[in-house]
Amino acid sequence: MEPMIQVGNLCKSFSTKSGTVEAARNISFSIEKGEIFGIIGLSGAGKSTLVRCLNLLERPTSGTVRVNGKNLTKLSEKELRKERQNIGMIFQHFNLLMQRTALDNVCFPMEIAGISKKEARKKALEYLKVVGLEEKALSYPSQLSGGQKQRVAIARVLASDPKILLCDEATSALDPQTTKAILELIKEINRDYGITVVVITHEMSVVQEICNRVAVLESGTLVESGTVEELFRSPKTEAARRLVFSGRTQIQKMEGKRLVRVTFRDKSSFEPVIANLILTYRTPVNILYADTKNIGGAAEGEMILQLPEIEEVADKMIQYLKDTNMGVEELKSDVG
Numbered sequence: 263m264e265p266m267i268q269v270g271n272l273c274k275s276f277s278t279k280s281g282t283v284e285a286a287r288n289i290s291f292s293i294e295k296g297e298i299f300g301i302i303g304l305s306g307a308g309k310s311t312l313v314r315c316l317n318l319l320e321r322p323t324s325g326t327v328r329v330n331g332k333n334l335t336k337l338s339e340k341e342l343r344k345e346r347q348n349i350g351m352i353f354q355h356f357n358l359l360m361q362r363t364a365l366d367n368v369c370f371p372m373e374i375a376g377i378s379k380k381e382a383r384k385k386a387l388e389y390l391k392v393v394g395l396e397e398k399a400l401s402y403p404s405q406l407s408g409g410q411k412q413r414v415a416i417a418r419v420l421a422s423d424p425k426i427l428l429c430d431e432a433t434s435a436l437d438p439q440t441t442k443a444i445l446e447l448i449k450e451i452n453r454d455y456g457i458t459v460v461v462i463t464h465e466m467s468v469v470q471e472i473c474n475r476v477a478v479l480e481s482g483t484l485v486e487s488g489t490v491e492e493l494f495r496s497p498k499t500e501a502a503r504r505l506v507f508s509g510r511t512q513i514q515k516m517e518g519k520r521l522v523r524v525t526f527r528d529k530s531s532f533e534p535v536i537a538n539l540i541l542t543y544r545t546p547v548n549i550l551y552a553d554t555k556n557i558g559g560a561a562e563g564e565m566i567l568q569l570p571e572i573e574e575v576a577d578k579m580i581q582y583l584k585d586t587n588m589g590v591e592e593l594k595s596d597v598g
């Protein structure tokens with residue numbers, strides 16, 4: 263079966279007064295039907311440009327964008343408008359019509375599609391129910407919280423019955439708890455409606471929460487892609503490492519020490535290993551960070567250890583950890 267989205271050698275450059283900006287450099291990847299695919303990168307990496315190329319809001323300088331079996335770059339404006347109806351989008355700042363109620367916002371795409379007002383209202387109420395907001399149908403966006411506004415935006419997307427949902431930093435303006443609830447809703451929609459989801463984010467936690475596979479963007483280049491678990495366990499590029507470690511400032515300060523990042527399947531198996539490690543080598547190790555995350559339904563643990571400065575002991579400890587089948591990776595001290 264053909265992938266739902268297939269991007270081939272996509273390049274996008276902008277001419278500006280100060281020269282040419284290459285926002286996408288020869289990017290290729292594909293997304294299968296029903297996947298939740300993440301695109302992660304720092305601010306300015308080219309994420310929004312790339313996602314806008316997926317529905318041709320931005321026309322690629324070169325390369326192909328195949329969506330749902332059609333090469334979008336080859337379509338006429340009219341054909342393109344039709345194909346775009348399969349692609350819904352939500353944004354960081356929700357983009358609701360402020361003069362319309364929640365209900366009328368959800369009705370909007372249906373009105374444009376020529377559905378009768380009565381039918382549109384009926385469907386809109388159903389979609390508001392799906393996103394858990396039926397009692398706010400008559401509220402205006404200014405009367406809603408950020409999370410509620412994003413729920414309205416999601417209901418509006420559902421109203422156009424899309425095959426694909428593009429989320430550009432859709433949770434970046436929300437607090438952690440609301441973020442979790444919105445990601446949960448996106449997962450539900452993916453599952454219940456079979457909608458393929460593309461999640462654009464600068465936050466690794468979002469990717470871990472929701473994505474199956476992920477691509478890492480840096481300066482317009484796709485530097486790494488794979489399952490979320492692979493990226494989490496063994497990021498291959500410096501860019502990916504930085505994203506995996508972002509927010510752990512305490513680690514950045516540990517200059518000149520030997521650090522290892524250890525990943526493991528479940529936390530209970532970790533404690534005896536560390537105890538034995540210390541007993542075996544009679545030397546303490548510092549645990550700088552420890553956490554367990556839920557990745558794809560499995561508990562995945564992560565720990566960052568500071569090893570003794572004596573090279574020989576540290577080397578042996580690394581070997582010991584490797585022998586216990588943990589993911590072991592030595593970190594450069596400038597990580598972060």
Ligand SMILES: Nc1ncnc2c1ncn2[C@@H]1O[C@H](COP(=O)(O)OP(=O)(O)O)[C@@H](O)[C@H]1O
Pocket residue numbers: 276277278283284285303304305306307308309310311312
């Ligand atoms: N319309 C535009 N004109 C000129 N430069 C642009 C335009 N849109 C984006 N860029 C540049 O392209 C690069 C990628 O931007 P963007 O796709 O918004 O990144 P991200 O979403 O990852 O923050 C940036 O250097 C940005 O300044």
Ligand SMILES: [Mg+2]
Pocket residue numbers: 309310311431
């Ligand atoms: Mg952006």
